[in-house]
Amino acid sequence: MAKSSEGTSALTRVLAVLDAFTTDAPFLTLTQIHRRSGIPLSSVHRIAAELVDHGLLEPAAGRTYRLGNRLWEIGSKTPGALGLREIAEPYLRRLHDIAGQHVQLGVRIGTDVLIIERISAPDAVINGSIVGGRIPIQHSTSGLVFLAFGEPELLDAVIAQGIHPVTSAGPGTADALRAEVDATRRRGYALADGWIHPASRGLAVPVRGSEDVVVGALGAVIPNDASSPRRAATLLQETAHRISDALLRAYLPASHPRALPGGSLRALVASSAESMRYLERRARVR
Amino acid sequence: MAKSSEGTSALTRVLAVLDAFTTDAPFLTLTQIHRRSGIPLSSVHRIAAELVDHGLLEPAAGRTYRLGNRLWEIGSKTPGALGLREIAEPYLRRLHDIAGQHVQLGVRIGTDVLIIERISAPDAVINGSIVGGRIPIQHSTSGLVFLAFGEPELLDAVIAQGIHPVTSAGPGTADALRAEVDATRRRGYALADGWIHPASRGLAVPVRGSEDVVVGALGAVIPNDASSPRRAATLLQETAHRISDALLRAYLPASHPRALPGGSLRALVASSAESMRYLERRARVR
Numbered sequence: 001m002a003k004s005s006e007g008t009s010a011l012t013r014v015l016a017v018l019d020a021f022t023t024d025a026p027f028l029t030l031t032q033i034h035r036r037s038g039i040p041l042s043s044v045h046r047i048a049a050e051l052v053d054h055g056l057l058e059p060a061a062g063r064t065y066r067l068g069n070r071l072w073e074i075g076s077k078t079p080g081a082l083g084l085r086e087i088a089e090p091y092l093r094r095l096h097d098i099a100g101q102h103v104q105l106g107v108r109i110g111t112d113v114l115i116i117e118r119i120s121a122p123d124a125v126i127n128g129s130i131v132g133g134r135i136p137i138q139h140s141t142s143g144l145v146f147l148a149f150g151e152p153e154l155l156d157a158v159i160a161q162g163i164h165p166v167t168s169a170g171p172g173t174a175d176a177l178r179a180e181v182d183a184t185r186r187r188g189y190a191l192a193d194g195w196i197h198p199a200s201r202g203l204a205v206p207v208r209g210s211e212d213v214v215v216g217a218l219g220a221v222i223p224n225d226a227s228s229p230r231r232a233a234t235l236l237q238e239t240a241h242r243i244s245d246a247l248l249r250a251y252l253p254a255s256h257p258r259a260l261p262g263g264s265l266r267a268l269v270a271s272s273a274e275s276m277r278y279l280e281r282r283a284r285v286r
Numbered sequence: 287m288a289k290s291s292e293g294t295s296a297l298t299r300v301l302a303v304l305d306a307f308t309t310d311a312p313f314l315t316l317t318q319i320h321r322r323s324g325i326p327l328s329s330v331h332r333i334a335a336e337l338v339d340h341g342l343l344e345p346a347a348g349r350t351y352r353l354g355n356r357l358w359e360i361g362s363k364t365p366g367a368l369g370l371r372e373i374a375e376p377y378l379r380r381l382h383d384i385a386g387q388h389v390q391l392g393v394r395i396g397t398d399v400l401i402i403e404r405i406s407a408p409d410a411v412i413n414g415s416i417v418g419g420r421i422p423i424q425h426s427t428s429g430l431v432f433l434a435f436g437e438p439e440l441l442d443a444v445i446a447q448g449i450h451p452v453t454s455a456g457p458g459t460a461d462a463l464r465a466e467v468d469a470t471r472r473r474g475y476a477l478a479d480g481w482i483h484p485a486s487r488g489l490a491v492p493v494r495g496s497e498d499v500v501v502g503a504l505g506a507v508i509p510n511d512a513s514s515p516r517r518a519a520t521l522l523q524e525t526a527h528r529i530s531d532a533l534l535r536a537y538l539p540a541s542h543p544r545a546l547p548g549g550s551l552r553a554l555v556a557s558s559a560e561s562m563r564y565l566e567r568r569a570r571v572r
Binding site: 009010011012014015018019021022023024026027050051054055058066067068069070071072073074075076077078079080081083086093102107109114116120121122123124125126127128130131132134197199272274275278279 | 295298304309365372413560565
């Protein structure tokens with residue numbers, strides 16, 4: 001892609017503009033975008049105008065801009081995030097009906113966990129995670145899941161960033177983190193008491209896709225009350241197995257006796273059985 | 287942004303590559319991207335390599351690519367889609383517990399409705415809508431909501447595209463569509479029996495934000511059984527009022543007595559009350 005005089009590509013600059021918007025700053029003026037992105041103000045003007053033309057930015061009140069619904073639409077077609085979320089959602093919902101508090105589903109981006117779904121109760125304990133937000137792998141039980149059951153190189157990459165616990169309860173050295181990863185493997189689930197906030201305990205288990213690859217982490221955030229975590233861990237494990245089973249059946253050829261209805265759409269869509277058959281027929285016609 | 291020899295901008299070409307991926311084709315080879323986007327194969331190679339570098343595309347099985355989780359992450363920060371969805375979700379859930387079948391929430395992009403959330407039951411009737419998918423305004427009850435209660439110019443834009451009903455039950459002329467818009471205004475809700483499929487009835491009502499602007503459409507898809515739609519319409523209207531109230535309270539200054547806890551984060555996040563206070567404090571410190 002074309003390079004600017006500073007040698008950065010057009011795409012890099014567009015992403016810097018989009019990344020200036022965060023969950024706690026969803027509305028920004030052009031000057032604020034310039035300050036947060038480091039892109040020269042004149043370039044911000046030009047890029048923003050083109051992004052508005054394409055619906056990727058939308059003008060909002062007080063000369064601010066917000067990310068556009070077109071971006072949400074493009075993002076909604078990612079199998080690794082929305083596809084997994086759509087398939088897992090009814091199972092998360094059932095788990096939340098039994099367990100209450102917060103239940104959540106994360107995927108890995110680099111050395112962070114990206115939260116793709118979270119169901120909470122109004123009176124649940126403190127939870128630092130938000131849908132669309134990231135948590136560093138070293139701070140979270142979902143991260144421990146990727147360290148314990150995911151790619152072996154990941155632990156070195158996390159340790160190379162330095163260990164920076166949020167609270168004194170979190171691992172403070174590379175050896176302490178390694179010990180937590182070993183304990184997670186032994187237990188079959190990750191447990192973290194007060195790593196993010198003293199009032200909260202995290203629990204997480206792997207969600208596996210085809211060839212048993214870990215595609216996500218299913219977690220719960222519950223009160224840190226020194227009770228046994230066994231019941232919650234068992235519920236999480238049973239739910240993760242059901243999600244893995246639904247994922248595998250979603251990718252089976254339609255002719256397979258265990259395949260879910262919905263054929264080529266399954267990776268992204270979960271609707272009623274009748275609707276899946278209807279959508280499948282409609283997709284075939286096109 | 288830099289123009290190619292054909293005069294299209296780099297961003298236009300990137301979006302053409304991303305738009306080649308659809309719900310029923312989430313995995314594509316470079317050749318398939320080239321055919322679907324019309325971008326020359328050599329440019330597709332170059333653009334795809336850069337998109338992979340930025341995590342916007344991810345390599346998948348069989349030399350295919352899929353949209354990357356980074357895209358979902360960026361899209362998850364759009365207030366008009368994810369913010370509305372997060373705030374509306376508990377109300378949609380309660381409505382679904384009572385009404386069953388399909389309940390869904392849509393926003394407008396041009397002359398289409400983009401579905402941002404849908405909750406279904408396994409035994410619900412046929413519903414052609416999928417999360418992240420679009421339905422033309424003229425085919426849907428959510429569309430009627432935007433025509434009846436949204437910007438006045440919209441009806442002319444829809445009629446200018448020509449009227450193309452999906453089934454013989456849908457309006458087949460501009461006058462017939464106008465009559466449905468008038469009926470929707472009189473009733474206060476949109477009703478469509480069998481417009482998408484003979485077995486299904488659609489109902490939808492407006493969700494209003496600040497200054498009573500229509501920001502979304504709350505809909506239900508139920509059996510098309512000639513029963514009175516009153517009870518379902520009343521449930522939808524009550525739920526839409528609750529969502530509008532929560533939206534308004536989400537954007538009030540924290541000092542206001544009716545404001546929800548969560549301050550600057552409210553537009554995008556809905557978690558437990560304790561978590562909202564925690565996230566707000568954390569955002570203030572940064």
